[in-house]
Amino acid sequence: MRRLGFAVTIIVLAAASLAAWSFAAPAGKPAATHAVTAVKLPKLPALPADVKSRHRWVIGVKCDFPPFGFIDVRGHNDGYDVQIARRFTQLAFGRDNRLSLVCVTTPSRIPTLQSSRVDMIISTLTWTQARADVIDFSTPYYSATGRLLVPNNSSIAARRDLHGKTVVTTRGSIYATYLKNCIKDANVLEVDGTAAAVLAVKNGQADTFMFDDAFVLGVATQDPTLKLTSDKFLNIPWGIGIRKGDSKTAAWVNIALRRMQLKNEFVGILKANTPAKYVGAFVDNVPGPKTRFAYPVGKDPASDCSGI
Amino acid sequence: MSTLLATFDWTIIRENLPDLARGLERTMQIWVIGIGGSTVIGVALGAARANRIPVISQLAAVYVEVIRNTPILVQIFFVFYGLPSVGYNLTPFTTAWLAVTIWGGAFNTENFRAGFEAVPFRFREAGLALGFTPLATFFQVTLPIGGRIALPSTINTYISVLKNTALLTAIGYPELTSVARSIAAVTFRDFEMITVLAVVYLTIVWTFSILIRMLEARLALPKEA
Secondary structure, eight states, X not given: OHHHHHHXXXXXXXXXXXXXXXXXXXXXXXXXXXXXXXXXXXOOOOOOHHHHHHTSEEEEEESEETTTEEEOTTSOEESHHHHHHHHHHHHHHSSTXXXXXXXXXXXXXXXHHHTTSSSEEEXXXXXXXXXXHHEEEOSOOEEEEEEEEEETXXXXXXXXXGTTSEEEEETTOHHHHHHHHHOTTSEEEEESSHXXXXXXXXXXXXXXXXXXXXXXXXXXXXXXXXXXXSOOEEEEEEEEEEETTOHHHHHHHHHHHHHHHHTTHHHHHHHHHSXXXXXXXXXXXXXXXXXXXXXXXXXXXXXXXXXX | OHHHHHXXXXXXXXXXXXXXXXXXXXXXXXXXXXXXXXXXXXXXXXXXXXXXXXXXHHHHHHHHHHXXXXXXXXXXXXXXXXXXXXXXXOOHHHHHHHHHHHHHHHHHHHHHHXXXXXXXXXXXXXXXXXXXXXXXXXXXXXXXXXXXXXXXHHXXXXXXXXXXXXXXXXXXXXXXXXXXXXXHHHHOOHHHHHHHHHHHHHHHHHHHHHHHHHHHHHHOOOOOO
């Protein structure tokens, strides 16, 4: 009797673990989600040969740009971009740890990609024609606008107040180009990282920080001495950077993004990386089954000086 | 290498020449202020240390040790980001010349101290015997001779001050290196900009060295009989 009970327990445990394992089964073939009704997901093409042989993605991400790419308190990379990278890894290899993340900054990300140090860059990369001439962009995965971060007692309310003022931004960003083209008498201070820029505003060495809304909104809400003006500009989508001519990676990435979009995964990633009170402000910035973004091809928003 | 040279894009340099020239102008401004400031500090503190003036001598020793034993980049960050937290808010320009002057001053203190101490005691003795006050002896005897002895090492320091201005990129001061890197970030032509930087700095330092060598020849101490 005891032996029978023992055998039944073993069988039940084995069945339970088999069931659990099948529920946790890695994707790689179109996995059925409960939420979406019978959506036809495109099939992922073959991985590029070197990625396949390496059995690992090497992806460049930001490490100083919460909530998209940053290092959390335990020293691990996290953020919207990083979670997209992990999702790609899961889609490619069935596990999300076959991934090497390389920290890049705004000025270093494209040279890092071009020198093949990474397979792709998911690093808050806004589309510009100049960048599209040297690298390929995936389909958009986020859309940001530019905003001005100012101290609470600042007299700056919009871009027209920037004449003669010191504006800090990161080196090589679209905002640096925009200022040089459109607000020529502003004193532009270019630094290499976002932390240095925020510090410059706090210390009074710059009158304002012109940057993406996603980053500065987080700063303004954490820091009671800083605020955002309501002036919004340069609304351009972000894409994943791929080496020019690397069509296999481009094809794979675009299909992977399409799958994530159809399964509405971007909203989930946004919610996982944004405090609840900001989610509403940004949920329209992520692609979904019905929302798609397009790059302003043929136009150069950074030289479009209207609206100042 | 040949493909790099074949695709060298001169138009990028030509188009951005005004910005680069402006950056070079700022580098030279900081360098000249740095040379002047560090010479004054070096002579004053070097003399204090050589003559063992109490209090100043010890303080100068601490200053020299701190500056020589910390990276200049850390010193630049300290002046730009650290001082505001105790109330001193400095513009990038002020930080720039202040940081390089403080750095150069420390090294020049040691250079001039060595130079002044190398002046044979009998010359100073002769000055005092002739009725010069100690201060007059310093200005008429020790400084001219000690300064010339110290000249080669101070030239080294001045050249290092120039090269250190490149580190001001870190605080966004738009000197030559910062401007070149910003252009490279927007045009993706890193190689052209780095070449420009290398050529410009090399030319300046070489010209400076040649001029100094001519000066050294003129100022050479007569060989003792």
